[in-house]
Amino acid sequence: MLLERIYDEDLAQASYFIGCQVKGEAIVVDPRRDLDVYLELAEKNGMRIVAVTETHIHADYLSGTRELAAKTGAQMYVSDEGGPDWTYGADFDEATRMKHGHQIVLGNITVEAAHTPGHTPEHMSFLVTDGAQATAPGFMLTGDFVFVGDLGRPDLLDEAAGFVDTRFGGAKDLFASLRDQFLPLPDYVQVLPAHGSGSACGKALGAIASSTVGYERNFSWWAKYLENNDEQGFVDELLNGQPDAHAYFARMKRQNKLGPAVMGTVRELREYSVEELTSALTADSAIFVDTRANSAVHEGTVERSLNVPGVAKAASYGAWVYDPEHEQRPLVLLADSREQAEQMRDHLVRVGIDTVDGYVLSLAGLELVKPATVEPENLDSVDAALLLDVRNRTEYSEGHLPGAAQLSGGRLMWHLDELPEEGTIVTYCQSGVRNSVAASALRRDGYDVVELEGSYLGWLAVPGNTPVAA
Incomplete structure (x- = not known):
């Protein structure tokens, strides 16, 4: 069996290429839309991509499932769990819709779908058995269910998709999925998640590429709650301190459910x-x-x-x-x-x-x-209608400039109603990178923006400046 992890540092997203070397057939799980990496892997190893699937309706990137199927003729497989609100759209009519236990067989390899709701209602994980070596699964592609040291957040449907209070039911579903689908697995089963450190799909994702069921069972923060059957304690800790969800996640959810547009041949720049x-x-x-x-x-x-x-x-x-x-x-x-x-x-x-x-x-x-800027020592000289912190709310709560309001850069342009209609807005982030991105968008939209040079760290370096903790 060939199993390759393809990792996108930009979105902290992992897809997987699994191939049977005997039969020369491969499946790709959670692909992105630019396909060269998968096509090159198939060519290098003398394989045909005959199947493509995804763990769930993603929020953080646009799925390449339809793109890869159109390019290679691969059969699409998508979840048919989670109820009518989470059924893939008509653009997936040619896909095989999977229920819990559905098996995809590629020569000696079996990929079995396990319904693991919580992050989303339709979420699937995939148990992979290498028939040439074993008679039971040795790998679990957990998608946004179990990460290294963390779990997929169950509040994205509220934060990004316009639902109300689904987070509580999602957290309870996640507890049940861990109890019923994850913990019964042998300790040796390798855990291969869809995200790593830096993803907004969880709050404390590890930077290590993989884990095992045994390691997570013994050392993850959530293990004690499962051991004590403390569902409420689990729900409370899971939901506390989740980072801001980027506003574009709502668009990704809609498009991934209905069916992302197929680009086909990319035009030369x-x-x-x-x-x-x-x-x-x-x-x-x-x-x-x-x-x-x-x-x-x-x-x-x-x-x-x-x-x-x-x-x-x-x-x-x-x-x-x-x-x-x-x-x-x-x-x-x-x-x-x-x-x-x-x-x-x-x-x-x-x-x-x-x-x-x-x-x-x-x-x-x-x-x-030259964009308008102000040095931290001269901040008081700006007659600002708003001092705006564009960092995450968790960063803001740990310490911010006195009088600053918070609206993260990833949500800013979708919440302009929270900004003053007139006057100067002074913006800052942690070091200035995110601030420059956000400020450029505000200026393009007609706002009078002054960036704080050095941002929060620059302001902290000024003697006498004391941050406020929320």
């Missing part, structure tokens, strides 16, 4: 000339994306540009500031090379931003402006 870009920006027919660090952006950038700093977190930050359901103007990227622009485009399509049209290799010849 074009290099814009200075004249072409200037003309497009003047006509407001394109949006410029400055991909440099905030320190460089503060030295001068294109007016009304968005700041999405670099490839590494392009999907995460891009989805904060660009909503493709309400914005169709093409994006033009600042890039060091065509290859870098293509990498950034590939990251953006993972969150459904399919409108990258081209790139420029330099700012030379473009008219630049």
